Amino acid sequence: MNSQAPMILSGRGVTAVLGPTNTGKTHYAIERMVAHGSGVIGLPLRLLAREVYTRLVEKVGPTHVALVTGEEKITPPNARFSVCTVEAMPRETKSAFVAIDEVQLAGDLERGHIFTDRILHLRGREETLLLGAGTMRPILERLLPGLTVIERPRLSQLFYAGQKKITRLPQRSAIVAFSADEVYAIAELIRRQRGGAAVVLGALSPRTRNAQVGLYQSGDVEYLVATDAIGMGLNLDVDHVAFAQDRKFDGYQFRNLNPGELGQIAGRAGRHLRDGTFGVTGQVQPFDDELVERIETHQFDPVKVLQWRSKALDFSSLRDLRASLDVAPVIQGLTRALPATDSQALDYLSRYPEVIDMATNPERVEKLWDACALPDYRRITPAQHADLISTIFSDLVRIGWVNEDFMAEQVQRADRTDGEIDTLSARIAQIRTWTYVSNRPGWLAHPTHWQEKTREIEDRLSDALHERLTKRFVDRRTSVLMKRLRENAMLEAEISVNGDVFVEGHHVGQLAGFRFTPIAGTEGPDAKAVQGAAQKALALEFEARAARLYACGNGDLALGSDGFVRWLGEPVAKLAAGDHIMHPRLILLSDEQLTGNARDHVAARLERFVNHHIATVLKPLDDLSRAEDLQGLAKGLAFQLVENLGLMFRRDVADEVKSLDQDARASMRRYGIRFGAYHIFMPLLLKPAPAELITLLWALKNDGLDKPGYGDLIPALAAGRTSVVTDPSFERSFYKLAGFRFLGKRAVRVDILERLADLIRPLLQWKPGSSARPDGAYDGRRFVTTTAMLSILGATPDDMEEILKGLGYRADAVSAEEAQAFLASQQPSSVAPASDAAETTDSGDDADPAPQEQAGETPVAPEVAAEATAGEPAVAEEPKPVLLWRPGGGRAENQRGGQRPQGERRAPNNAPRQGEGRRDNRDNRERGERTEQGGRPNRDGGSNRDGGRPNHRGDRQEGRPDRGRGDRPERGDRGKAPQPARFEAKPPRKEKPIDPDSPFAKLAALKEQMKK
The missing domain is CATH 3.40.50.300 (P-loop containing nucleotide triphosphate hydrolases)
Structure with a gap:
């Protein structure tokens, strides 16, 4: 290994055919190979190998040509010619002809060392061709002395x-x-x-x-x-x-x-x-x-070095093998290649104890190196790839071949043709791994079976992948239509009943209302002809549709909460803000083909429908806006009510309401207006349909269609909810538009608040000593919440506290014992003893008996849970403060958008809270304005006392002077302008002598006895 010169064969008999692409190099190599009795050609890709194989089969027949790649082998017994990938070329051959294509890849970092090895060491007996780019000439001439170079020019420009x-x-x-x-x-x-x-x-x-x-x-x-x-x-x-x-x-x-x-x-x-x-x-x-x-x-820098890895490997041990792979070249023009997939796998496996124990002799080390040549088709991590090689090597050492049960399990996982492109591609990569294993000599006990099986699975997966690729990336309808367009400029178009538009039988778009939407694939240079044919059909269809819409009934049209007007379910127009909130503008949704009289007819019909729809759903408001019998203050108040879409806070128009005489009030009530303690409103507009339309009109006028909360409160109103938990992210105005009063953490329907006012009013007007005392009254100035109040609001005691504070009431906290004692001192003849009282809970019952009919129900605050036992007084398990409510000073919470600070609860023991003072409670105590008849409130916020019998008190009978306290100034303030409320702390309470006949004296004496 120290001297590599003998390892490089001479360049004599080697011809390098170099030149750019399209010079016919591969064609020349095929012609030269078939001129010999045998030959081998190596190609860089299995795709190209398959193409060359097909061309050779056409020339000499399938029985004479073999195809050998890493995962595919076609080897007829009498094959004279072999087409291979460069990696699958034999290390030595006796063939007369050898050709290596794309030799410039010898400089590639990943695969270059394989091309270099074949260039330096593989020769044909009679002829050897090296095919590649002209950039290889200098390095080849330096490494292969005696090389013959043929440069071929490109055949085209x-x-x-x-x-x-x-x-x-x-x-x-x-x-x-x-x-x-x-x-x-x-x-x-x-x-x-x-x-x-x-x-x-x-x-x-x-x-x-x-x-x-x-x-x-x-x-x-x-x-x-x-x-x-x-x-x-x-x-x-x-x-x-x-x-x-x-x-x-x-x-x-x-x-x-x-x-x-x-x-x-x-x-x-x-x-x-x-x-x-x-x-x-x-x-x-x-x-x-x-x-x-x-x-x-085609002037490029020449290749200066080729990637090289030693061919003389030492299999004595794992250490020797790795050392031989790390040998550096000593010949100029060669450089040691970076670690390839096989050497990376060997590095991992050399650290596995089980591999070290098995690789104990040269034969097993060489077998391990052969296993490391398994390509990483799946592109997984090196460690995962090494694990698979370790399993294969272990089987080869222990049983002599790969465990076929294990292989069958792996192959079975890939034998599925369902899934999309990525899934099928992953399965093909998986099966290619086992195809490679089945084609390795000596690795399987039954290689032929597995070669056929894996090839069959790969073919089925390949067909399925081709189908998915074609389905996803080829629109056959469009491609065929494009051909038709190039052949014929006149195309036929038609429109189906459901609006599908066809050109030459191909679906090109959808007609919805008066808008045509082309589908994907009809855009581009050829789309003009398609569009032209479609537009001719659309022009006639638009006229026919305009005539049908003009003659349709209101049942075929609908106005949605999104502001779109739909005809038979298809949007044809949308509403936009107009000069007046009750008269929005109409914008047609149509293409340019809707013109002339057809367009005018459509616009006129839709405007007529929208106006009729608003006038019908908001009839009370529409009638009020057209009222001609209202005069003076009544007319002005009606105008304000229309501008506020049927709901106003009474405090905002308190002076106007007080100035109305009974005739004016009666004339306004005939239009469905109710004068409540907290609101002036029209109960008919609180239904879901009017509330939804009111919300839409306001949103159009104030760009509120996209604001949070739009449309979210209408379902609560439709479901009959009397109160809802507020959402801080909602637009505050939507609560009022939907008919709810925003009161801190909860919003209550305004008609329910008026029913609450009807329950509170008698409690604040009762005087000690009366023959019958309403539930919850103590001394006519304070009250506690009752089951009836909680029921109509659908609220908990904590919610009730939030609501009452939002309405401006103040709470005095006393102990449960003080409350029970105080109850006992109040008219015992008319009050049931606490021992006979049932536990008071939030029953959720909608029943609303008149206060006078609630005798027998002990007015125990819901905050106190009493345990009823025979003959024993009720004893609270845990003493809790009881809230005694009374009209508070200052303005009610949220009247100006303010909120009580988070965490503020109840004031201790009658102590005034900061920011609270006295307030004029005239708005809360106006009597006789519940309905024209007066009496007990119904579930819709009206009243129906004694079967609708008139109640001849105060403002409850039309034409009589209003004797209620709600419309007259407090004593001492008559003739004076209303003064703003003052917020100031109360002075310290002075000790006064107790009247021995007073009920409070009895309570004090009772306390003294209990202490003793």
Whole structure:
């Protein structure tokens, strides 16, 4: 191994046929080989080997030609000629002729050492040919003294065509990329734009590659997307080569292609005497002038060194084998190759204890090295690949061949044709591994069986992969239509009942409403003829559709929450903001073919429908806007209500409401207006359909269709929800538009809030000493929440606390014992004792009995859970404070968009909270405005006391003076302008003498007794 000169054979009898692509080198080698009695030719790719094999079979017959690759062997008994990949060429041969193609690959970092070994050591008895680029001449003449060199000129010219978009590339083009993902992406784009493309990758099986090339060669597709595999001698009818990438991964790093590699690939353009062009596409920058000139004139830098690895391997031990692989060349022009896949696998296996234990003699070391030659078809990690080799080597040592049960299991996993392109490609890589194993001499007990089985599976997988590739990247309908367009300029078009548009029987688009959408594949230069034929049919169809729409009923039209107007389910127009919120603009959704009277008729019919729809769904609002019997303040208040889409806070119009006389109020009630304690509103507009339309109109006017919360509250309203948990991300206005009042963490339907006000009002008006006391009243100034309140709101006690604070009430906290004692001192004759009370819970019952009919239900706060036992007073398990509510000072929460600070709970023991003062509670205590009849509220927010019988108190009967406190100023404030509420702390409480007849004196005495 110290002297390598004897290992290099002489160059005498060796001819180097060098030159650029399209010089006929491979054809010349075939002709020379068949002129001899036997021969071997080595090719860089199994794809090219299959092509040369086919050409030789045509010349001398299949019985005389063998094909030998790593995973395929066709070896007739009397074969005189062998076509091989360079790796599969024999180390020694007695054949008369030897040829090695693409010898410039001897400089490749990954495979170069194999080409170098064949160039230096393999010879034919009579003739040896080395075929390759002219850049190999200097190094070959230096390494092989006596070499004969023949330079062949290119048969056609090669020209640079510059940069073009992929969709503008000429027909019969090959687009080159260097990754499967990029190849597939380009092929997909071409399928959409130009009808389809064939794909060629080095990872495809020969059968799949041949089928794809057949698509291109037959003219079914006009484009080929490939890797640099086409630069290695594949003879295709390519007129133009376009580089979609100029960088590739060479096995070790990503790098730019050198001019010689670019020239090798670009040279595929043009065949024989037909000139070709090359250029760039996609994101590749145009080539500079110097590079273009070098490619056009085929002037490239010569190859200076060849990759080399020692042929004299020492199998004495694993250490000796690795040392022999690391030997450096001593001849100028050769350089030691980087570790290849086999040497990398050997490095891993040399560290496996089980491998070290088995590789104990030269025979087993050589067997291990043979196993390391297994190609990594699956592209897995070196460690995983080494594990597979270890398993194979272990079987070869222990039983003499690969365990066929293990192999059957592996083969069975790949024997499936379902799945998509990547799945099938992975299975082909898997089966190729076992095809290689089945073709290794001495590795299997029944090699013929496994060779046939693996070849059969690979063929089926290859056919399935070809089918998937064709289905994904070739639109046969479009490709056939393109041919038809080139033959005939007049095409027939028709439109089906469901809107499918056909040209010459091929589906080219879809007609929805008055818009035509072409499908993918009808774009590009040839699309004009298709579009022209389709438009002729569309023009007549548009007129017919316009007439049908003009005559249709309102049942065929619909307005969606997205603002689109649909005819028979297809969008024909959309709404946009107009001058007035109740009158949005209409925008037709149509192509240019809808013109003239047909367009006018469609627009008029749709505008009539939209106006009718708004007037019908929002009839109460529409009637109010047209009311002519309202005068003065009533008319102004009605105008404001229309502008606010049927809902206003009473506080905002408190002065106007107080100034209305009973006749004005009655006239407004006839239009469905309700004067509530907190709101002025129209209950009919709280239904889902009106609320949805109101929300849509507001969103159109305020660009709110995309704002968070739009459309989310309508389902809650449709489901009958009386309150919902608020979402901070929602647009605040949508709560009001949907009929909800935003109260901190919860929003309540406004009519339910009015029912709540009807329950609270009697509690605040009761006086101690009355014959009947409403549930929850203590002294006519404070109250606790009741089951009825929680039920109508569908809320928990914590929710109720949030809601009442949002409405402006204040809470005084007392202990449960104080509350029970206080209850006992309040009219015992009319109040059931606490011992007889049932536990009060949030029942969720919608029943709303009148306060006077709730006798017998103990007014115990829901915050206190009482345990009822016979003869014993109720005792709370854990003393909890009870909230006594009373009208608070200041403005109600959220009246101006404010919120109570997070974490603020209840005030302790009647202490005033910061920011709270007195407030005028006139809005909360106006009596007689629940409905025209008054009385107990219904579920829809109205009232129906005593079967609808009029109640002759206050404002409940039309025409009588309003004697309620809600419309008159507080004592001392009459004749004065309303004063803003003041927020100030209360002064310290002064001790006053207790009246012995007062109930509080009894409570104090009771406390003293309990202490004793």
